[in-house]
Amino acid sequence: MRGNPKDLRLADTAPAIETVDLTKHFGPIVAVDHLTFTVNRGEIFGFLGPNGSGKSTTMRMLLGLARPTRGSARVLGMDIHTRLPEILRRAGSWYLWPVLSRGLLALPPRSSD
Ligand SMILES: Nc1ncnc2c1ncn2[C@@H]1O[C@H](COP(=O)(O)OP(=O)(O)OP(=O)(O)O)[C@@H](O)[C@H]1O
Ligand SMILES: [Mg+2]
Numbered sequence: 001m002r003g004n005p006k007d008l009r010l011a012d013t014a015p016a017i018e019t020v021d022l023t024k025h026f027g028p029i030v031a032v033d034h035l036t037f038t039v040n041r042g043e044i045f046g047f048l049g050p051n052g053s054g055k056s057t058t059m060r061m062l063l064g065l066a067r068p069t070r071g072s073a074r075v076l077g078m079d080i081h082t083r084l085p086e087i088l089r090r091a092g093s094w095y096l097w098p099v100l101s102r103g104l105l106a107l108p109p110r111s112s113d
Contacts, residue, residue, distance in 0.1 A: 014077025015040050017062065021071035024057050031057040034071065064088070
């Protein structure tokens with residue numbers, strides 16, 4: 001990652017993923033409801049749930065493809081609201097998620113997202 005040394009230190013020590021009260025509403029549908037979790041570096045994390053429980057929506061928020069209704073999330077210490085381009089540069093393996101991203105990782109969310 002390019003950037004100032006403070007960013008490098010943060011990215012090297014921060015958890016891989018942290019969410020706090022991450023929430024997504026689609027109109028009346030509550031797709032993700034105050035989700036808080038941390039995935040540490042090197043950890044194998046099972047992200048499981050029934051159909052429709054919000055797994056894909058959570059991943060789409062982490063990719064910047066859906067805007068959280070409320071709550072926050074960081075990837076490698078970087079806030080998804082403000083650091084998305086750096087997150088996508090660092091986390092190259094996101095490109096393994098073509099179904100979530102519709103192959104359009106560089107585009108901002110649609111207004112309906
Ligand atoms: N773009 C959207 N517009 C409206 N509702 C949506 C949208 N995306 C997801 N939902 C709804 O949000 C809820 C969570 O869906 P999501 O696809 O995130 O679940 P999932 O855990 O990935 O399910 P699956 O195991 O079937 O992949 C569901 O009720 C779904 O119908
Ligand atoms: Mg899904």
